[in-house]
Amino acid sequence: MVQALLIAGSASGQGKTSYTCALAHRLRTLGERVRAFKVGPDFIDPGFLREVTGAPVHNLDLWMVGEQRCAQLLADGGQQADWLLIEGAMGLYDGQPSGADLAAQLGVPVLAVLDAGAMAETFGAVALGLEAYGRHRMLQWVGAAANRVAGNAHARMLRDSLPTELPWAGYLQRCEPVLPERHLGLVQAEEMRTHLSAVWNALDAALHLEIATLRAVPPWRNPLTPEPVATVDPATLQGRTIAVARDAAFSFCYETNLDTLSRLGARLVLFSPLADDPVPPQADAVYLPGGYPELHAARLARSARFLHSLRTCHEAQRPIVAECGGMMVCARTLRDSQGHEHAMAGLLDATAVMGERLAGIGLHSWRLPHGELRGHVFHYGRLEVHAPLTPAALTQPRRYGGPEAVYREGSLTASFFHAYFASQPQAAAALFGG
Structure with missing residues (x-):
């Protein structure tokens, strides 16, 4: 049995990479096998996902990669893992195709991660808006999690703002060291390799996971019949x-x-x-x-x-x-x-x-x-x-x-x-x- 999650947000900069890495690290410490993927064309975030999971990370995109190949990549990952964590790109509904399109096509439940650093009860409104907007797309929802939370009191405000139909998945407390950024995105993982152990430990300490919400994630069943990757003439570059x-x-x-x-x-x-x-x-x-x-x-x-x-x-x-x-x-x-x-x-x-x-x-x-x-x-x-x-x-x-x-x-x-x-x-x- 394999479980899958699309970790999505309302925009870029919500903390999807930090949360996905923190969750992957926690699951691995619990003895779970984890494979990670990244929605859309991205080179930097997969580097962090590769370091924290210790496994190759593939991009998923319904147009660039193709629906059948995305299905096959997930199916292959499912043969080697207990959890498939898919980090979204930008906002959940941004782009054509979007992360929401991918989740709907491949039957992957969605977990919303929102930056609540300057937010209280409005957290529930934004999370509910994301869920309501996706109802016509038949998205499956796991719940909502918060990033950059000040502490327990702040977390209770955020949790209590959610409607009963949208479960609370926990939060990532504001912490250091953070993943630094530059003009094209995060500083590359390979440039931080000597510091990554400290980063994973800090993220793990900051992660307050609602384990019951996670356990309620249903087993992932591929709605498509995966087609093997198209065969190519192996002699095309043979000897080169x-x-x-x-x-x-x-x-x-x-x-x-x-x-x-x-x-x-x-x-x-x-x-x-x-x-x-x-x-x-x-x-x-x-x-x-x-x-x-x-x-x-x-x-x-x-x-x-x-x-x-x-x-x-x-x-x-x-x-x-x-x-x-x-x-x-x-x-x-x-x-x-x-x-x-x-x-x-x-x-x-x-x-x-x-x-x-x-x-x-x-x-x-x-x-x-x-x-x-x-x-x-x-x-x-x-x-x-x-x-x-x-x-x-x-x-x-x-x-x-x-x-x-x-x-x-x-x-x-x-x-x-x-x-x-x-x-x-x-x-x-x-x-x-x-």
Whole structure:
């Protein structure tokens, strides 16, 4: 028997990540096996969920990932866990598809987590509004929990404000240390690894769980008949070695992307540009995911072995796929938020500029000869290109915003677009020379 929960809120910043991590930690201390998932295209929150559960974390999205694949990922997780905890994104009803859509389609009960730090009885009104708004979607509700609670007296006010049909699930008391934030979200888990044990202990001490509400969660039964992940020709990338940049500057990579490349037959070799590792000489292709190169621009500019090896790969016509921050490192220079310029690889005749405002957000797709690659964009940076550099293709936004340019210079494919490789494995393989 496996139980599942979608932990949702009324907006971003309500404490969903903190609460999900606290609940996962508590369940594990009680001897339960826990697998976690994240709604929507997100790289940072899954890092914390992966650290606290000790297991891979996959993204779930009805459009980007697909309904059947979401069902299969949950079913696979259910074979290895007692609890499936799904952290929502933004507000419960935000986006098309939203977290509410996913919960309704996959039959996952919802637990609302609300920031009650500056709230008393209005807590009940907001929680009831979320529940009432979802009645026509046939959502199952577990109850409501509060975050940033001052103490027992405050908690009683919040609990008593709830209608009887919406159970009280407990609260997370205001505590330190907190999960610090920066412009793209939380500071990455890998940057806090030495402090995470203290964070988990603090969250566990702050978590006041209404265990009876949790025990009332019904067993999860998949309403869909999961279809096995579509098979792909394992020979597509057979015999090819792909070097994948992985460190604090190149950490925005879907777990599924690496799984997909491996299923296609590729051998993956990780390396760290921040450590001035050169691209491994046996690599037939290079994958530069996004991340935070702007925070490490000076160090990357001094990584002479890495930059030289990347230029060598480009000159040798080995495929290089650079996403978002990875593309910025391929520019001639990177201008950070303080206006300082740092020399980069120079594969693109452009200057990568770190802006102060969000420059692109949302789900996107890229139509290729092998099919449609789906994914998303979320960036503050921009590319100041110099003639004659022009886009080779444009992505299509799903709902709002403009298209994103895809540049192709020799063997380099670069864009602010983050592709979800499993949405069209053959198209992904083609980018790496398959």
